[in-house]
Amino acid sequence: MGPGMSHLAVLPLLLPLLTGTLLLLLRRLDIRIRRGLAFASLAGLIGLALLLTRVVDGGEILVYTLGDWPAPFGIVLVADRLAVWLLLATALLALPALFYAIQGGAGAIDRDGRHFHVLFQLELFGLNGAFLTGDLFNLFVFFEVLLIASYGLLLHGGGRARTRAGLHYVVLNLAGSTLFLFAVGTLFGVLGTLNMADLAVRVAAAPPESAPLVRAAGLLLFGVFALKAALIPLHLWLPAAYAETGAAVAALFAVMTKVGAYSILRVSTLVFGPQAGVGADLIQPWLLPLGLATLAAGIVGVMGSDRLRRQVAYLVVASVGTLVAGLGLGTAPGIGAGLYYLPHSAFAAAAFFILADLIARQRGALGDRLDPGPILGRHWTLAGLFFVLSVLVVGLPPLSGFVGKFLILRAALEQPAAPWVLGTVLGCGLLGLMAMARSGSLIFYRATEPGPEPVHASASAARPPPPPPSARGLAPITLLLALAVALTLWAGPLFDYTRATAEQLLDPAEYIQAVLGAGP
Amino acid sequence: MEVLIALAIGILTACGVYLVLRARTFPVVLGLTLLSYGVNLFLFAAGRLAVGRPPVIAAGSPGYTDPLPQALVLTAIVIGFAMTAFVIVLAIKARSELGNDHVDGSHGP
Numbered sequence: 001m002g003p004g005m006s007h008l009a010v011l012p013l014l015l016p017l018l019t020g021t022l023l024l025l026l027r028r029l030d031i032r033i034r035r036g037l038a039f040a041s042l043a044g045l046i047g048l049a050l051l052l053t054r055v056v057d058g059g060e061i062l063v064y065t066l067g068d069w070p071a072p073f074g075i076v077l078v079a080d081r082l083a084v085w086l087l088l089a090t091a092l093l094a095l096p097a098l099f100y101a102i103q104g105g106a107g108a109i110d111r112d113g114r115h116f117h118v119l120f121q122l123e124l125f126g127l128n129g130a131f132l133t134g135d136l137f138n139l140f141v142f143f144e145v146l147l148i149a150s151y152g153l154l155l156h157g158g159g160r161a162r163t164r165a166g167l168h169y170v171v172l173n174l175a176g177s178t179l180f181l182f183a184v185g186t187l188f189g190v191l192g193t194l195n196m197a198d199l200a201v202r203v204a205a206a207p208p209e210s211a212p213l214v215r216a217a218g219l220l221l222f223g224v225f226a227l228k229a230a231l232i233p234l235h236l237w238l239p240a241a242y243a244e245t246g247a248a249v250a251a252l253f254a255v256m257t258k259v260g261a262y263s264i265l266r267v268s269t270l271v272f273g274p275q276a277g278v279g280a281d282l283i284q285p286w287l288l289p290l291g292l293a294t295l296a297a298g299i300v301g302v303m304g305s306d307r308l309r310r311q312v313a314y315l316v317v318a319s320v321g322t323l324v325a326g327l328g329l330g331t332a333p334g335i336g337a338g339l340y341y342l343p344h345s346a347f348a349a350a351a352f353f354i355l356a357d358l359i360a361r362q363r364g365a366l367g368d369r370l371d372p373g374p375i376l377g378r379h380w381t382l383a384g385l386f387f388v389l390s391v392l393v394v395g396l397p398p399l400s401g402f403v404g405k406f407l408i409l410r411a412a413l414e415q416p417a418a419p420w421v422l423g424t425v426l427g428c429g430l431l432g433l434m435a436m437a438r439s440g441s442l443i444f445y446r447a448t449e450p451g452p453e454p455v456h457a458s459a460s461a462a463r464p465p466p467p468p469p470s471a472r473g474l475a476p477i478t479l480l481l482a483l484a485v486a487l488t489l490w491a492g493p494l495f496d497y498t499r500a501t502a503e504q505l506l507d508p509a510e511y512i513q514a515v516l517g518a519g520p
Numbered sequence: 521m522e523v524l525i526a527l528a529i530g531i532l533t534a535c536g537v538y539l540v541l542r543a544r545t546f547p548v549v550l551g552l553t554l555l556s557y558g559v560n561l562f563l564f565a566a567g568r569l570a571v572g573r574p575p576v577i578a579a580g581s582p583g584y585t586d587p588l589p590q591a592l593v594l595t596a597i598v599i600g601f602a603m604t605a606f607v608i609v610l611a612i613k614a615r616s617e618l619g620n621d622h623v624d625g626s627h628g629p
Contacts, residue, residue: 137592144599151606163614164625167545170607171623174552175540177603181559181596188589189566 008052009064009079012087012128015044020121027114035102035110038117042095045124049088056084057497059504061514063134071515072198078134078515081501082339086131086262089343090255092483093350094124096476100354101248103473109248112157119156123149123252130259134515136187136194139263140180143228147173150256153249154241165244172227172237180224186217197515200270200508204277211278218272218282222264229260231324232294235317239301242313247357250309251350251476257320258342265327265335269505270512287328288417292424295321299428303435308359308368311439312352315393318428319345325425326408329415332506336499337407344400344487348393351480355385358469358477359443370439372446377468383444385477390436392484395429400487405429407495525565532558545611545621552607556600563593 019041023034055062062079065071079087098120101109110116126146133139155166188194190213191202206214223234230238238257242250268283276282298318305311323345326338360368362376376382388399395401405425412421487494504510532554539551567589575587611621618625 137595141595141599144603148602148606151610155610158617160617160625163610163617167610167614167623167625170610171540171548171552174603174607175555177599178536178552178555178559181563184592185559185563185566185589188563188592189568192586 005055006062006064008048008055009062009077009132010066012045012048012052012132013077013125015041015048016121016125016128020118020125023118023121024115027118031111034117038098038120041121042091042098042124045091045128046088046095049084049091052079052084053088053497055079056081057500059500059510061504061511063514072193072195075138076134076195076197076515077132078197078511079132080511080514081497081504082262082266083131085339085498085501086258086342087128089258089346090124090127090131092343093255093346093480094120094252096354096479097248097251097350099479100251100357100476101246103476109157109246112246115152116156119149119152120252122146123153125149127255127259131262134196136184136196136199138194140177140184143180143259144177146256146259147177150253153252154245156249157246159244161244165240169237169241176224176227179220183217183220183224186213186220190214190217195515196266196270197512200273200276200512201516203271203279204275206278208278214279215282218267218279221267222283222286225260225263225267226290227260228257229264229324230257230294230317230320231260231290232297232321235294235297235320238317239305239310239313242316242353243307243310247353250313250353254316254346254349254353257316258323258346261320261323261327261342264324265338265505269335270508273506273508275508284328284330287324287330288421289328291321291323291325291328292420293321294318295325295424295428297321299431299435302432305435306370308356308370308439308443309353311370311435312349312356315352315432316345316349318432319349319393322405322408322425325421326411329408329411329421331411331414332499332502333411333414334408335502335505336495337404337411339498339501340407340487340491340495341404344404344484345393347480347483347487348389348401351477351484352389352393354476354480355382355389358382358473359386362468370442372442372448375447375449378474379444379447381474382469383440385474385481386440386444388481389477390433390440392481394432394436396433398488400484400491403488403491521569521571525561525569529558529561529565532561543623545614545623548623549604549607549611553600553604556596556604560593560596560600563596564589566592 019037023037056079064077066075123146126142126149129142130139133142151170154169155162190210193199193202203214227234242253272279272282274281295318298314298321301314302311305314323338323341326341327335356368359382363373366373392399392401395405409422409425412418536551536555536558539547542548567586570585573583573585574581575585577584615621
């Protein structure tokens with residue numbers, strides 16, 4: 001490891017934090033300058049993530065000791081394959097989301113309030129921090145950073161429905177934070193450390209009489225992460241929150257549930273893996289059944305939705321279920337398949353949220369309700385996109401959803417739970433396909449020409465039809481689709497990477513050695 | 521002293537949980553506050569209770585208390601404080617926009 005190399009691990013935190021602070025100071029400047037800054041930061045983040053990917057792809061684990069305090073005493077940032085994979089996915093997802101936020105001239109989302117770009121950067125800061133940190137309490141702090149930024153983004157633009165959904169979201173997450181602190185306090189009280197690598201060592205060496213406390217704390221942690229990931233039965237907050245917020249924000253939030261899944265994966269493999277003594281295999285057995293149940297519940301929600309955006313939000317729940325089921329297989333191919341599926345599901349959900357918003361904006365009072373409406377501007381372009389995105393999200397060939405599900409199913413074949421996994425995933429895929437076909441026909445096939453103008457000509461003159469989405473308006477979706485196509489085309493090398501990631505996770509000795517062996 | 525602290529944490533948490541489950545925003549906010557008090561005390565006690573010990577190693581002292589939980593509690597208090605302020609403002613906004621203080625914004629009795 002070159003002497004300056006480990007500093008790379010702290011840059012994905014500094015860049016959005018400093019940009020966010022700068023944007024706060026410059027909030028009176030022209031919006032074009034602020035947008036430029038936000039995009040520059042994002043381009044930097046993507047570049048950094050690509051650079052880090054090249055560095056960690058050789059199996060190296062970058063450890064950055066903040067303040068140069070040696071590992072178990074100070075806070076460390078750890079960039080291993082898993083952390084970098086999520087950094088890259090987040091940065092790539094944020095680009096189209098930000099691009100959509102600046103669309104629409106005077107009605108652009110980022111003009112609704114002065115602090116959109118600040119909050120957006122701080123959200124990225126919190127997300128990157130949660131992925132990189134190697135300390136449990138620090139993970140709590142970064143969770144709070146990304147949550148408070150997400151509260152601001154969720155409520156951005158205001159409105160009754162948004163306030164109501166926001167209140168639920170905030171209260172639930174505050175209760176979750178309290179539980180997180182109880183778990184952290186218990187672990188610290190029993191084991192005397194919060195560094196995750198050190199925790200792994202101490203849990204493995206803990207005496208049997210400390211088992212109940214350690215296991216209770218571990219399961220409490222799992223509960224908190226399951227709330228963030230929207231696993232059943234803690235998934236009910238998600239549809240309301242995601243369906244009511246702005247489309248650009250919802251697109252970025254597509255990665256928020258992945259933070260929960262990331263934390264579950266990290267803690268369950270590193271601290272509570274099979275070698276963990278009193279805490280051995282604490283979380284792993286829960287993942288597969290909960291993942292499949294979440295998938296089923298998500299699909300029921302997809303079928304029962306009467307509004308398109310709520311339907312997409314339930315698709316997010318279903319994708320979390322698929323992802324966690326993949327992780328729950330517990331083998332390198334299974335976890336690798338789950339990790340391959342993760343960016344795909346984020347890109348697909350984000351693209352769908354944006355498309356739903358484009359449709360809803362043109363239908364006036366009808367909004368995104370699943371009822372036959374007028375023929376839209378660029379009707380068949382939107383319909384085509386709807387078709388392609390449905391194929392993508394449901395997991396039909398040839399796009400990345402199919403590859404992801406195929407990899408998960410192939411990994412499941414070796415396991416005794418195979419019938420359950422195959423039955424649920426395939427059955428839910430069929431039901432999801434039917435639900436999306438129904439929505440598509442209601443919105444596009446049964447659309448009618450607007451009837452003869454009402455008698456009051458002045459009323460129609462007062463409300464001109466909304467302009468059809470321009471080519472620029474469709475660009476974010478195109479970008480997300482291009483990412484999904486790239487995931488499909490380079491599925492081989494990418495799956496090699498995620499599979500190597502899974503192998504690295506299943507052998508935590510390497511991580512522990514990298515963190516605790518990195519002396520001053 | 522341990523029993524007293526344990527009882528205090530338990531009562532705070534129990535009251536907090538009860539209040540969080542209420543249907544109006546003000547009790548819910550109070551409940552979240554009580555929960556955060558409870559968890560702050562809990563974190564503080566995680567470093568073991570000791571009387572009259574210095575927080576750093578000092579010559580001639582029979583021992584020292586763990587300084588880390590105090591740092592953790594300080595962080596948790598600051599975060600909890602900020603979150604409480606935010607949720608109060610949000611509750612007031614919800615009251616004015618939805619016309620009542622029910623957590624679901626519907627018409628309660």
